[in-house]
Amino acid sequence: MDHAEQQVDTPDTWRQRTANFLALFTSTGTLICCALPSALAAVAGGSAVVSLVSAVPWLVPLSRHKEWIFLGAGLMIALSAVLTFRPKGKVACTIAGGKGCRVASRFQKAMFWLSAGVYGVGVFFAYGLLPVMTFFGA
Numbered sequence: 274m275d276h277a278e279q280q281v282d283t284p285d286t287w288r289q290r291t292a293n294f295l296a297l298f299t300s301t302g303t304l305i306c307c308a309l310p311s312a313l314a315a316v317a318g319g320s321a322v323v324s325l326v327s328a329v330p331w332l333v334p335l336s337r338h339k340e341w342i343f344l345g346a347g348l349m350i351a352l353s354a355v356l357t358f359r360p361k362g363k364v365a366c367t368i369a370g371g372k373g374c375r376v377a378s379r380f381q382k383a384m385f386w387l388s389a390g391v392y393g394v395g396v397f398f399a400y401g402l403l404p405v406m407t408f409f410g411a
Contacts, residue, residue, distance in 0.1 A: 289356040289381050292353040293384040293385055296385065298349075303343055304391060305335075306332065309398075311398040311403075343399065
């Protein structure tokens, strides 16, 4: 690998990678705390949720604070969006020839959209599933 293909690791790319990882981590937390029990209740009924809560008892206190979990995850995804779509590390890309930055940028955007999708599924199951089921009379 010659000098033109080396990727320069700047503090900006480190911040972007960290923000994307934390966004994915927190959005996955919304699925575990809130979406998983709701989906199980909708698909398998209340007995599946009782079995899940008896096997994993820490879900109950976690679900009681779902507003804070969703707020934290939303803030992390917003920070990830700012760092991903408004990068300041253009100088590092021109020094390294730009190839490594294109690959890193695609990966960071994929991580962001994955996090946003997981968060959207979590929001739907935590807050939107009950009104939809009530509307359709289920």
